[in-house]
Amino acid sequence: xxxxxxxxxxxxxxxxxxxxxxxxxxxxxxxxxxxxxxxxxxxxxxxxxxxxxxxxxxxxxxxxxxxxxxxxxxxxxxxxxxxxxxxxxxxxxxxxxxxxxxxxxxxxxxxxxxxx
Amino acid sequence: xxxxxxxxxxxxxxxxxxxxxxxxxxxxxxxxxxxxxxxxxxxxxxxxxxxxxxxxxxxxxxxxxxxxxxxxxxxxxxxxxxxxxxxxxxxxxxxxxxxxxxxxxxxxxx
Numbered sequence: 001x002x003x004x005x006x007x008x009x010x011x012x013x014x015x016x017x018x019x020x021x022x023x024x025x026x027x028x029x030x031x032x033x034x035x036x037x038x039x040x041x042x043x044x045x046x047x048x049x050x051x052x053x054x055x056x057x058x059x060x061x062x063x064x065x066x067x068x069x070x071x072x073x074x075x076x077x078x079x080x081x082x083x084x085x086x087x088x089x090x091x092x093x094x095x096x097x098x099x100x101x102x103x104x105x106x107x108x109x110x111x112x113x114x115x116x
Numbered sequence: 117x118x119x120x121x122x123x124x125x126x127x128x129x130x131x132x133x134x135x136x137x138x139x140x141x142x143x144x145x146x147x148x149x150x151x152x153x154x155x156x157x158x159x160x161x162x163x164x165x166x167x168x169x170x171x172x173x174x175x176x177x178x179x180x181x182x183x184x185x186x187x188x189x190x191x192x193x194x195x196x197x198x199x200x201x202x203x204x205x206x207x208x209x210x211x212x213x214x215x216x217x218x219x220x221x222x223x224x225x226x
Binding site for chain 1: 120149151153159160161162163166207209211214215216217218219
């Protein structure tokens with residue numbers, strides 16, 4: 001297992017189209033997070049899963065965004081009816097969490113979305 | 117609401133010198149974690165160092181150390197013996213609410 005894998009690395013789409021990104025976390029990590037990062041900014045939290053349960057969603061995650069993590073393994077993030085403001089780097093991270101001890105996230109390389 | 121503030125958009129340091137990056141945060145929680153992450157250009161985010169709020173001892177990882185002042189809600193990162201490979205964006209992050217600062221771009225000059 002070489003880390004958190006995200007696909008695709010880059011996606012260019014026309015406004016109004018739907019896009020889906022995939023994240024494969026480190027296999028023994030039970031938590032998975034999605035972030036969005038725009039140029040010059042820090043990552044902004046979108047949502048996270050513990051196993052297959054989606055435990056928290058940011059207000060940034062509008063109705064056009066949906067995330068799933070079937071069977072608690074890989075996760076997908078879908079954006080429907082994309083808008084130019086959705087252009088950003090979408091980062092996935094995973095972490096082991098045992099009890100209340102938190103060891104930090106391992107990030108993937110991200111998917112850069114450009115909406116034209 | 118929790119916030120993380122990095123007041124230095126850019127810093128520079130000469131190779132082999134020491135640099136300190138600042139971070140302040142605001143929270144009403146007593147137990148939490150703080151992190152510094154490094155993001156090289158076009159590369160993925162890497163965890164540099166982690167601090168647990170209930171520990172008074174400052175975390176250290178090789179050339180990287182923190183000055184954690186819980187009462188002042190300050191969490192600065194010191195990089196000793198700076199190397200060219202340290203050049204990157206550095207993000208301070210607060211968890212339990214998964215909040216990142218806006219980052220500090222560090223340039224290292226030979």
